[in-house]
Amino acid sequence: MKAIQVTEYLKGPEDLKVTTVPTPTPKPHEYLVAIHAAATNFFDLLQIRGKYQNQPPFPWISGSEFSGVVVQAPSSLPDGRIPKYKVGDKVFGGSQGAYATHIVSKEEGLKPVPKGWSFVDAAGIYVTGPTSYAGLVVRAGIKAGDWVLVHAAAGGVGLAAVQIAKAFGATVVATAGTQHKLDVARSFGADHAVNYRDADWAAQVKKLTPKGRGVDIVYDPVGMVAESMKCTAWNGRILVVGFAAGTIEKVAMNRVLLKNVSVVGLHWGAYTINEPEMMDVVWEGLYKLFDSGKYRGIGYTDKEYVGLDSVGPALKALGARDTWGKVVVTVPQDAQSKI
Numbered sequence: 001m002k003a004i005q006v007t008e009y010l011k012g013p014e015d016l017k018v019t020t021v022p023t024p025t026p027k028p029h030e031y032l033v034a035i036h037a038a039a040t041n042f043f044d045l046l047q048i049r050g051k052y053q054n055q056p057p058f059p060w061i062s063g064s065e066f067s068g069v070v071v072q073a074p075s076s077l078p079d080g081r082i083p084k085y086k087v088g089d090k091v092f093g094g095s096q097g098a099y100a101t102h103i104v105s106k107e108e109g110l111k112p113v114p115k116g117w118s119f120v121d122a123a124g125i126y127v128t129g130p131t132s133y134a135g136l137v138v139r140a141g142i143k144a145g146d147w148v149l150v151h152a153a154a155g156g157v158g159l160a161a162v163q164i165a166k167a168f169g170a171t172v173v174a175t176a177g178t179q180h181k182l183d184v185a186r187s188f189g190a191d192h193a194v195n196y197r198d199a200d201w202a203a204q205v206k207k208l209t210p211k212g213r214g215v216d217i218v219y220d221p222v223g224m225v226a227e228s229m230k231c232t233a234w235n236g237r238i239l240v241v242g243f244a245a246g247t248i249e250k251v252a253m254n255r256v257l258l259k260n261v262s263v264v265g266l267h268w269g270a271y272t273i274n275e276p277e278m279m280d281v282v283w284e285g286l287y288k289l290f291d292s293g294k295y296r297g298i299g300y301t302d303k304e305y306v307g308l309d310s311v312g313p314a315l316k317a318l319g320a321r322d323t324w325g326k327v328v329v330t331v332p333q334d335a336q337s338k339i
């Protein structure tokens with residue numbers, strides 16, 4: 001098969017190369033999936049440079065989110081369970097090695113492509129959808145009528161959060177760093193949009209809320225907790241999702257007390273170990289939103305990235321903060337025949 005295999009740490013995405021490697025053989029309880037689209041993540045950039053928390057032993061295939069078609073399915077699963085997917089089923093998932101024409105996966109790492117969704121859009125759900133759903137619904141207890149501030153609202157988890165918050169009947173204030181990204185956030189349902197590069201952005205957000213009381217929930221994948229407290233309502237919940245700005249904040253605890261706020265963390269990846277039963281609840285909730293049309297794909301559409309050769313340019317654009325939503329690379333069918 002064709003794949004982007006990493007044999008030593010690289011300077012950057014421009015050094016990624018597509019080569020021919022053996023197609024992986026699934027173990028008896030595993031699936032083989034022909035990849036039709038692979039989504040990029042910022043951590044791919046860290047991983048190829050050797051700077052990520054999870055560094056597989058060399059050689060390894062880059063990429064971790066994909067969608068495609070089952071080409072080999074197990075005949076049985078441990079504990080006598082019947083396999084959920086059969087050959088020809090469209091699936092998406094997450095596991096190491098997505099920048100390739102084929103990938104092996106356990107059933108737990110796969111989900112069915114929502115009805116009517118493209119491979120491009122499906123490739124970008126696996127991380128963003130459940131992160132934002134678990135964050136807003138399970139951790140922050142979102143309810144109709146809440147005012148929700150979504151930071152970096154045009155990013156991957158941000159656009160998921162905007163749609164989920166709207167679906168639960170909230171009023172959404174989106175922040176982003178450019179007018180184009182603010183327009184994108186609005187096109188996915190945000191009611192208000194504020195550029196957080198403005199020095200007075202927190203005052204602008206506060207002014208939008210009823211009687212200037214502030215927002216009930218702050219969804220923060222950037223690292224803006226301290227500033228956000230200036231526009232958080234009494235009893236507000238601040239959801240710590242990530243640190244896209246690159247700095248881990250240290251927040252003065254007296255402000256948490258004075259504002260009567262809860263600061264809650266969310267670590268979606270760790271639910272597999274700590275609370276696996278909640279994962280089904282989250283995915284069930286998400287599929288309801290997909291099926292009702294309240295949540296649509298967030299694939300980046302300003303530019304198309306076609307073929308594994310374009311993974312490097314796609315990652316470069318992502319790293320330059322030039323993109324919105326999920327930057328997805330399509331893996332054309334003719335690449336599949338070159339196994």
Ligand SMILES: NC(=O)c1ccc[n+]([C@@H]2O[C@H](COP(=O)([O-])OP(=O)(O)OC[C@H]3O[C@@H](n4cnc5c(N)ncnc54)[C@H](OP(=O)(O)O)[C@@H]3O)[C@@H](O)[C@H]2O)c1
Nearest residue numbers: 131152155156157176177221241242243244245266267268
């Ligand atoms: N807690 C969890 O379980 C979990 C799960 C998934 C992801 N995350 C984390 O959530 C964060 C966002 O993930 P994502 O997939 O949405 O990423 P993304 O699509 O790359 O979006 C990140 C956004 O952050 C904003 N940003 C602000 N400062 C930035 C900076 N210095 N450099 C780059 N971007 C900056 C950018 O928007 P503007 O240009 O508009 O500022 C960008 O759109 C990441 O830190 C990720 O690790 C956490």
